[in-house]
Amino acid sequence: MTLERWRRITDWPLVVASLLFLVAYSIQVIVDPRGDLGALLEDLLWVSWGTFLVDYVVSLVLAPQRWRWFLTHLFNLATVVLPMIRPLRVLRVVTLLTVLQRTAGRAVRGQIVIYVTGATLLLVYVASLAVLDAERAGGGSISTFGDAIWWAFTTITTVGYGDLAPITLQGRVIAVGLMLSGIALLGVVTATFASWIVEKVSAENTSRQAATVAHVDALRSEIAELRAVLLAMNPGLHVADPAPLEDPEAPSADPAPS
Amino acid sequence: MTLERWRRITDWPLVVASLLFLVAYSIQVIVDPRGDLGALLEDLLWVSWGTFLVDYVVSLVLAPQRWRWFLTHLFNLATVVLPMIRPLRVLRVVTLLTVLQRTAGRAVRGQIVIYVTGATLLLVYVASLAVLDAERAGGGSISTFGDAIWWAFTTITTVGYGDLAPITLQGRVIAVGLMLSGIALLGVVTATFASWIVEKVSAENTSRQAATVAHVDALRSEIAELRAVLLAMNPGLHVADPAPLEDPEAPSADPAPS
Amino acid sequence: MTLERWRRITDWPLVVASLLFLVAYSIQVIVDPRGDLGALLEDLLWVSWGTFLVDYVVSLVLAPQRWRWFLTHLFNLATVVLPMIRPLRVLRVVTLLTVLQRTAGRAVRGQIVIYVTGATLLLVYVASLAVLDAERAGGGSISTFGDAIWWAFTTITTVGYGDLAPITLQGRVIAVGLMLSGIALLGVVTATFASWIVEKVSAENTSRQAATVAHVDALRSEIAELRAVLLAMNPGLHVADPAPLEDPEAPSADPAPS
């Protein structure tokens, strides 16, 4: 079995494991149940973790260049090893984002907007869970889920009032992740606007638009017609190779370079 | 009657209802009047809300694909249902922004600047009203309209000193809306600058400018002249279809693709 | 005398008046001198203000369409009327920025960088002066020039720790101006980077570069040569108007449309 096939097979199982983790972790952090339900949730989290561990090990074994795969997938290693530390388990959700991203691969602007909105909401949600988990244990000021959501929004938008701020190491690691996501969020929002404005401004004045491939194709048709006229004037003519151009590096007539 | 016609008819009545709401709500929050005036303002707010409800219901009935319209207009539903909760009534102002946006639809850079400035000031104003309304009732630290405006500016610019921060749920929901608007504001400002700089930099060196449609048209004219020369040399010539091009996908000579 | 000529004559006097104001105001706020020196500084500030008042009145009188000039120069009115309120006198510095901007009008990337750096430093400096002036009088927490500079930097970069924040109305108005400048600063920095990256990325692969005017000109030369060949084959030929193109909307051979 190839790594490629394994990845196609495990895509959706991993999404299911991520969602399972998300639901179980949400109940565990927000409801904080004891007894049987608490034990069941803990078991589900371990099952979810086991799925990721199996996927990591099998992928490593199947990879053609194992050492190279190991080095280029250090982040995957982190999602498997780090969740031993409870609140960092949220790293597993990154797998969910990765699959979503693959779906949004043919990135037109509409898809970018949908993906960014989804990713932002998911990040805010899981970061709130993880920070609440870490801070409640560490005696921080973030003690309800509402506070955690509020804090996550002030952080990802880089507003940072400071009325609530994590004090535990794990909470701060999550916060830094959220801040960097905020920078990326801002970057994507801005870039999408920029691409839209550039298009609108250039669309305003047609004759100042950049010449497109379609325009060049129209020109080619007219030149072809000219050649037809010439050949019609002299049907039996045999033409050798065209005269060399000034620029010897000019490619052949292939209009679609790599 | 079609949905399209209904929308054209109701555009300005909805703007009037939004402005009515804005004025009545401003007086209610800032002056906080009792007795007859207070009751009158409350009535006006309900009239404004009724207008929006009627518009929503009629639009839904007129829509050709009702279910699809319902799903793509969830936000409109929110502006009708959520304002039951008093400070969220500001959502109604979004209608005002939508109409303004439609006017600025032919988005050249100048219009974007005007629209963004207007929308930002309007957002800061109504968010200040709504936060003041929510926080004063909930015992928060934002207790005067001046404080509310100051807080709104620190939030939309993502500065976030934290000297004032909402503590009620409604205040925080408004705050998150303002933060996200701030991100969008930053995005639009940056994108406008970017589009302007890109234009200036490319304008600097004419011969490195991108070839425009006008340049291609000039080329076409010259090729047409060449053909005229050829036909003049051989007036009675009949030319069949032009010889096929290397690329069979080349479109016909239409220079303006979709 | 025309408005145009008046503006050219007064450009540098206004810069001198701005600088005079800047120096006098700096000494007044930082050193806070009493007695003769204090009175002299106050006089200098009034002289500077008078210069601006005279310029405003003369410009208004010289304007061809007075009412239109009045409406499009409301900001200039503000710089003349508002400085009655002492800390808002800094608005006058905007004149300095306007003149600098005119100089940097041929905006290539290098000039933008220099102008933005200069404008940012100037803004931070005068905002610090003005906030210190306002807050010291109003009993705020910003009480030394060092604190004021530190506060101004945390504000214009939208960091906003909140360890220092203005509490007076005038201080807050200045702060909002600084925050909005910060958004603009971020926009310009980002846009400059974007323009630079877009250029670098496209320069990387020559054959994928956009076709430039120079390329089209090269094509035109070759077509011209072809025509020369044809005419050489048939020297006495008289060519009428070129045959009509497929697209009847194609413009004439004018390569530079409006």
Add this chain to the structure above:
Amino acid sequence: MTLERWRRITDWPLVVASLLFLVAYSIQVIVDPRGDLGALLEDLLWVSWGTFLVDYVVSLVLAPQRWRWFLTHLFNLATVVLPMIRPLRVLRVVTLLTVLQRTAGRAVRGQIVIYVTGATLLLVYVASLAVLDAERAGGGSISTFGDAIWWAFTTITTVGYGDLAPITLQGRVIAVGLMLSGIALLGVVTATFASWIVEKVSAENTSRQAATVAHVDALRSEIAELRAVLLAMNPGLHVADPAPLEDPEAPSADPAPS
């Protein structure tokens, strides 16, 4: 010896001196050792400083236009003179960044991402060291390396909770540097996204892509073929200069303008 050669020779020694400084300074600030080790670290810091001083002096002597070099290298002067003040010694790390940047000079998007990530982490690290050094001496609230790292991240992302903020002059100077780096970071991230989105959106619809140099070259080949046809019809023909174009400013057939 020329300045150019000196620079090539000293590139790597200066990187080594920077790294030596980085390690010695890290141990000095974090471990804060006394006795022999403390004295050794202090010596190493002086050796590192000496290397930079020698490089500065020799470069100044070798420069063809000494006065001009002096003025355009004021920043280098600062890295040599300012580190007398201990926490500002971090300025020396800028040399490391400069060398890294030279390596990433052929700026394609991938290299920008790697360089920006590296530079950000390095900046956060050394700013944390320097702030800790300054604030611990000045009695500020940043007293552990963990706090310093946390503070540096909240600052460079412009979140700025304000739970920790420098109070010493040196700490604040470092903070301002970090804030400005944050603005630059945001700019680069956004610009990279923008360049990527613009490319993706235009790639979506092939016929609306900008015409590339390759397309123009394809056209040239076809025109060359036409000329071959013509010359084949009339082998002995001698062609004079081509007929003049409408636009007398059209350059010669060189397709690659400077």
